[in-house]
Amino acid sequence: MSREDSPLVREVSPDEGYTYMHRAFLHAFLTHSVMTVDEVKPILATVMTAKNPDRPWTAGDVTAPHITSTLQTINAKLSSYDFEIRSTKDQHTKLTLYALVNKTSDALTQLATKFSPAEIAYIRRVLDAMFETNNTHTREVMALKHTEASNLARPRRNRQSQINADEDATQTTDAGISIPEADLVLTSLVHSSFLQKSRAQYFSLAPRALMELRGYLKETYNDPPFSDDPVIRIRDCEGCREIVTHGIRCNNRECGVRWHDACASSYYRGRGGGNRKCPSCDKECTGDAYVGERADKVARGSTGGRRSAVEVEEEEGSE
């Protein structure tokens, strides 16, 4: 599908400035909340063709540097509005994804245009359950079963103090929402690529939400870095430095090293056969200490899944 002539000849130079082609490309990011690189290419080809119909582009003409330089031009315009088109790798499919994200750390408030305060309080309870209740020192599940999510429709009394401090006193008597309402919120979050539901029926944060909530999650669930013995619930991958909510952890429970599956594979493959030592603590990596929903399976001890002695022992450790 590639054309004969070299696409390099028509590389867009940044000094061409900000044109309708950029605006149209940006439009596509408002229309599609998240796009893979294979979806981005034909769109960029389309806007290039619309810009100059005499020189039609095909998706095959679009190169990675071309995407990058176009996004740079757009991001320069967006930065003063705290928006950015970011890219990330999907932790499951390993595909490169692009999305227009809100750079401010409390991106959750953005949901205020779509959800009521009671619904937003519910979303916060879902996040709390993902990143606290289901993300302990010993069980880093970071995902929720549908029933668990439904059970959060009504807030528990003793957790009232944790409702967003921004909301005034009247909000703290939040009665919650009904289970059908909660289901609608979840469905809508899946549709807007904020949550994803796995084949095993776990809800977890979708790539788009991870890109957008990066700052919020760390700020909310990690202790400040210089405090004594900080609790760190959200960790980055040793390989790519993006948040890990699905991957593996170092077999040493006290070690902070986390990996995406693919990042660990390529790291250890690079070091050759026998060497499986953690780059931080030297512990041998067996590749079955999980982060994400697989950690739930192992620790809850249902059938299947290898259970190491450590993990059986860990079961008691949960809050």
Added chain:
Amino acid sequence: MPPRLSRRRGADEEATPTQRRRRDDTPEEDEDVDMEDDEQESGSGSVEQLSKGLVRYAISCEHSRKPIKRQDINEKVLGSHTRLFKDVFSRANAELKDVFGMELVELPKAERVTVRQKRAANASESQGKSSNLWVLQTTLPDQYRLPDIIGPSRPLPDDELNKEDSYVGLYTMTIALITIAGGKIPEGKLDRALRRMNADQSTPMGSKDKTLALMAKDGYIVAVKEDEAVDYIIGPRGKVEVGHNGFANLVRMLYGEEQDQEELEKRIERTLNIADAFNNSGVPVESAPAASQTAGRKRGRPRRDEDSD
């Protein structure tokens, strides 16, 4: 999203280690936005800063396709600076155009459609009053207004029906049906048309009635009840958002390839003129024969483009 970009750094850093912190300000790596001073938080804002806030707010609302209310702009963007509304609004709109290729367009005021409403309106005419409701509309030149760019978004990969898109398709089609019928369509006729689109019983949004109610609530259509009969007309939002272009594009897409182009454009124009005459006068007009014929041959699915990969 707090459009008043306020930032307190270090002020509450003495929080106990285990205490969670939830703030709407951020210690992120991007220092370049840190241009506002502490007074920002108490509401002192320049037109420049407030405009950026309005741009952010407008883009966020776009995601939930909610019209923007004057009152919300005051509360969520302007704070104590409501008197700057005009300046902030025009600056924000210029920036929206420049950066996003969009602008805020005010929705027409809700119409008085029934005889009774019209009488009441004539009695106490409050003309010239604006609706104080805006929606974002694209300002891209026509050649860029393609489904992949301005929507609807493509369906979710796992065969799951994308509600949002079906909704866009359905309200666009409903508005087109009303336009073709001359600006006003009786309930029964709309039902029949929806049946042909397999949307009579249930749609991804729920039952047909629920879907129509949702369209009415969102301002795409208005149900007019008079003497037991229910008619549908195009709502304020439908006029602005789908409008002439949306209708024309839909018809071109459905019939474009196989029709005599010139004749098709003429028909589109004729149909729109008749619908306009109805919309402007409020007086029902006989439906357009030429266009109705076209409608009779309608088939296939509403606006959806699947040739992307």
